[in-house]
Amino acid sequence: MKKAGSFIWDILKVVIVALIITMVVRTYLFAAVKVDGDSMDPTLYSGEYLFINKLKTADRFDIVVFPAPDNESAEYIKRVIGLPGDKLEYKDDTLYINGKKYEEPYLDEFKKQESSALTPNFVIEKIPEGKYFLMGDNRRVSNDSRYFGAVNESTIDGVVIKWGKKNL
Known part of the structure; x- marks a missing residue:
């Protein structure tokens, strides 16, 4: 009887350690998320599962996950367009950051299908320190920093x- 109890205790210790490791990894290192909605089409599709790196600092054009500023029970997935201190301008469906023109190859598929501008003209004079300007790739349906701010x-x-193979 003592051997069976010892065996059960050994298994229980392994399970507890595995759960702790899983919780630490999930909380501080990596997590799985599910895409819900069309705002990142055609790069990401609703229902698709992704992993996020919780240690990496976001850089320009990275895709990030964050709590929705306008819906506390949701998370959004958007692309980093502007970094702190940047001046952003969209003019004639072209992105300019600090006066320099940038290509956005992830929008090419939509631009081929549309006869009018995918991204309406706008100017952000300066993104505040500690903030990012985020936009969905499906600009016509994306609820993003254009509406809720950096x-x-x-x-x-x-x-x-x-x-x-996808170009994220």
């Missing part, structure tokens, strides 16, 4: 990990 860097949960 997002605090501290609220970004993680950066989407790239894999496969």
Whole structure:
């Protein structure tokens, strides 16, 4: 009887250690998220599962996950367009950051399908320190920083990990 109890205790210790390791990894290192909605089409599709790196600092054009500023029970997945201190301008469906023109190849598929501008003209004079300007790739349906403003860097949960053939 003592051997059976010892065996059960040994298994229980392994299970507890595995759960602790899983919780630490999930909380501080990596997490799985599910895409819900069309705002990142055609780069990401609703129902797709992704992993995020919680340690990486977001950089320009990374895709990030963060709590929705306008819906406390949701998370958003958007692309980093502007960094702290940047001046952003969209003019004639072209992105300019600090006066320099930038290509956005992830929008090419939508731009081929549309006869009018995908991204309406706008100017952001300066993104505040500690904030990021985030936009969805499906600009016509994306609820993003154009509507709720720049997002605090501290609220970004993680950066989407790239894999496969897709151009994230």
